[in-house]
Amino acid sequence: MLYREAGQFKTSYAADQQLFPIRQDRIGVLVLLAVAFLAVPGVASEYWFSAILIPFLIFALAALGLNILTGYAGQLSLGSAAFMAVGAYAAYNFQLRVEGIPILASFVMAGLTAASVGVLFGLPSLRIKGFYLAVATLAAQFFIVWCLTKFPWLSNNSSSGVISTQKLMIFGHEFESPREKYLLVLAIVVFMALAARNLVRTSTGRAWMAVRDMDVAASVIGIRLMPTKLLAFAVSSFYCGVAGALYAFCYLGSVEPDGFSLEMSFKILFMIIIGGVGSILGSFLGAAFILLLPIFLDVALPWTAELFHLPFSTATVSHIQTLVFGALIMFFLIVEPHGLARLWQIAKEKLRLWPFPH
Amino acid sequence: MQFFLEVLIGGLLSGIMYSLVALGFVLIYKASGVFNFAQGAMVYLAALSVVGCMEKGAPLWLAIILAFVIMTLFGIATEKFVLRKLVNQPPIALFMATIGLAFFIEGLAPMIFGNDPRALDLGIVDEPIEAILDSAGMVISKFDLVAAGVAALLVTSLALFFQYTRIGRALRAVADDHQAALSIGIPLQHIWAIVWGVAGFVALVAGMMWGARNGVQFALTFTALKALPVLILGGFTSVPGAIVGGLIIGASEKLAEIYIPPVMQSLFGGNFGGIEGWFPYVLALLFLLVRPEGLFGERHIDRV
Numbered sequence: 001m002l003y004r005e006a007g008q009f010k011t012s013y014a015a016d017q018q019l020f021p022i023r024q025d026r027i028g029v030l031v032l033l034a035v036a037f038l039a040v041p042g043v044a045s046e047y048w049f050s051a052i053l054i055p056f057l058i059f060a061l062a063a064l065g066l067n068i069l070t071g072y073a074g075q076l077s078l079g080s081a082a083f084m085a086v087g088a089y090a091a092y093n094f095q096l097r098v099e100g101i102p103i104l105a106s107f108v109m110a111g112l113t114a115a116s117v118g119v120l121f122g123l124p125s126l127r128i129k130g131f132y133l134a135v136a137t138l139a140a141q142f143f144i145v146w147c148l149t150k151f152p153w154l155s156n157n158s159s160s161g162v163i164s165t166q167k168l169m170i171f172g173h174e175f176e177s178p179r180e181k182y183l184l185v186l187a188i189v190v191f192m193a194l195a196a197r198n199l200v201r202t203s204t205g206r207a208w209m210a211v212r213d214m215d216v217a218a219s220v221i222g223i224r225l226m227p228t229k230l231l232a233f234a235v236s237s238f239y240c241g242v243a244g245a246l247y248a249f250c251y252l253g254s255v256e257p258d259g260f261s262l263e264m265s266f267k268i269l270f271m272i273i274i275g276g277v278g279s280i281l282g283s284f285l286g287a288a289f290i291l292l293l294p295i296f297l298d299v300a301l302p303w304t305a306e307l308f309h310l311p312f313s314t315a316t317v318s319h320i321q322t323l324v325f326g327a328l329i330m331f332f333l334i335v336e337p338h339g340l341a342r343l344w345q346i347a348k349e350k351l352r353l354w355p356f357p358h
Numbered sequence: 359m360q361f362f363l364e365v366l367i368g369g370l371l372s373g374i375m376y377s378l379v380a381l382g383f384v385l386i387y388k389a390s391g392v393f394n395f396a397q398g399a400m401v402y403l404a405a406l407s408v409v410g411c412m413e414k415g416a417p418l419w420l421a422i423i424l425a426f427v428i429m430t431l432f433g434i435a436t437e438k439f440v441l442r443k444l445v446n447q448p449p450i451a452l453f454m455a456t457i458g459l460a461f462f463i464e465g466l467a468p469m470i471f472g473n474d475p476r477a478l479d480l481g482i483v484d485e486p487i488e489a490i491l492d493s494a495g496m497v498i499s500k501f502d503l504v505a506a507g508v509a510a511l512l513v514t515s516l517a518l519f520f521q522y523t524r525i526g527r528a529l530r531a532v533a534d535d536h537q538a539a540l541s542i543g544i545p546l547q548h549i550w551a552i553v554w555g556v557a558g559f560v561a562l563v564a565g566m567m568w569g570a571r572n573g574v575q576f577a578l579t580f581t582a583l584k585a586l587p588v589l590i591l592g593g594f595t596s597v598p599g600a601i602v603g604g605l606i607i608g609a610s611e612k613l614a615e616i617y618i619p620p621v622m623q624s625l626f627g628g629n630f631g632g633i634e635g636w637f638p639y640v641l642a643l644l645f646l647l648v649r650p651e652g653l654f655g656e657r658h659i660d661r662v
Binding site for chain 1: 443447453468473630640651652
């Protein structure tokens with residue numbers, strides 16, 4: 001009744017090809033954006049902004065980047081955290097060394113730097129595939145983090161590579177409070193998510209999906225593998241790089257190379273597995289799930305332990321967290337390989353018939 | 359020259375330790391086509407269960423048998439509850455499931471056996487062999503030699519097992535072609551359970567050697583990260599590849615650690631130690647550009 005596209009006639013190509021072809025989707029997205037931009041800043045507390053909402057948006061952006069590479073172009077990468085590190089350090093250095101560069105410009109430059117590094121480490125994908133490639137991306141993970149630690153120039157000679165980010169000045173206004181930072185991050189993430197949604201339905205996006213499904217077949221029908229794969233690496237690393245810059249500038253304020261660890265790469269990978277491989281919405285759902293789960297367990301476990309009078313320590317909490325993460329990954333892969341996004345899709349299909357299923 | 363030789367031999371011997379872990383990957387990959395990222399976690403679990411059983415009062419031999427039982431049961435459970443449900447999924451999905459499995463073990467094992475680092479005493483001392491030290495002036499650890507011996511023994515017995523036993527033949531048949539093996543009546547799922555059991559055994563051996571050398575602690579899970587470049591260098595499907603790959607990686611990594619940082623220091627200034635972390639990967643990566651299937655890996659042919 002509520003969610004039904006019957007009667008929505010498309011009378012022009014533009015109308016048929018718009019980003020959200022169904023009216024209810026358009027309204028839904030607009031309502032969601034209105035809530036995020038207008039309602040949330042009014043009600044959320046400082047803790048919510050700086051501990052939950054900002055990291056959620058940033059990780060969603062990174063997951064989106066990995067999803068473009070893994071979900072759409074089918075190249076598994078275990079080095080996304082390293083590309084975030086490149087973004088963070090590049091943005092810092094552009095701010096530091098280029099006189100008067102606007103902060104947004106340095107974010108874009110950070111993304112482009114990450115993209116070029118991504119292309120470099122994407123080169124092996126032309127020769128090697130599957131697991132070999134996944135292991136090869138680990139080279140990026142370890143090598144980049146090592147470089148950032150060992151080359152003092154990159155962190156302006158600070159000890160062990162720690163950088164403290166500069167002020168966020170945009171048009172003479174300083175973004176200082178968590179609320180302002182949240183709005184800035186939100187604007188960037190929304191823009192980039194819409195761009196990604198647009199990108200994956202263009203011929204580029206379709207070429208990626210063809211390569212993902214079978215690259216030999218794709219090249220037979222005339223898709224040039226090299227530019228297609230490298231572009232996927234570039235775009236994906238661009239997203240991760242911008243996410244890394246935001247991570248440093250808007251979330252932590254001070255980062256070190258070792259913070260961008262392999263564990264973080266895995267976390268981002270888990271986000272797209274749980275959220276949905278090959279889905280823009282899934283990146284957001286997965287990021288929310290992976291970030292909220294530890295918080296939930298932190299609260300729920302002591303309470304449960306008390307209920308059953310079990311002995312209890314903080315070490316156990318972290319073990320249980322790891323265990324639950326692992327179990328959930330396997331559970332999702334077995335039960336719902338397309339992730340939370342697929343559940344949402346099923347819900348939408350049910351909604352189309354509701355409340356008269358016959 | 360002598361120093362070079364000493365570093366080289368030390369590297370080769372530590373490479374053997376990597377091979378021990380890499381063997382576990384190869385076994386499972388050959389038989390079931392699963393790239394088991396959880397092998398490092400299994401090494402950790404195996405070492406922990408040996409130490410855990412010994413803490414409960416069991417002597418070493420009993421602890422090893424108990425740990426072997428635990429690893430086998432664990433392998434069978436993995437096959438039954440995770441991999442069997444993922445049949446016909448793309449290999450990448452299976453790979454990601456084993457990453458989940460790794461996390462699962464890393465959470466579960468310390469909850470059962472405790473997470474504080476402990477020593478594992480196998481009765482082998484980690485000290486230089488005096489005869490070589492006196493005659494050639496080189497420091498070569500007794501422990502490393504024993505580890506190399508164990509690895510050689512393991513590989514030989516695995517080779518014999520694969521070559522001459524009924525189960526070994528069935529394993530090779532499954533590795534060759536799942537469908538053909540099924541059609542001549544080899545029970546695929548039993549075979550997979552056995553493979554996971556054997557991989558558990560290899561993990562146990564690796565876990566004991568690594569645990570005796572570095573102590574039983576969480577860092578054992580990172581042995582998998584050391585074994586991955588060995589794997590891609592040697593090829594995922596080859597037991598000799600794992601050994602040769604381990605030797606190459608071990609030797610070149612130690613040599614690079616000695617000889618590259620001074621060069622870089624003279625070029626850029628600063629301290630460039632710790633290249634062991636990434637050097638094997640970059641080496642393996644460069645190698646892959648020339649031979650995408652590794653040294654001894656099977657060449658795959660794409661069909662559309």
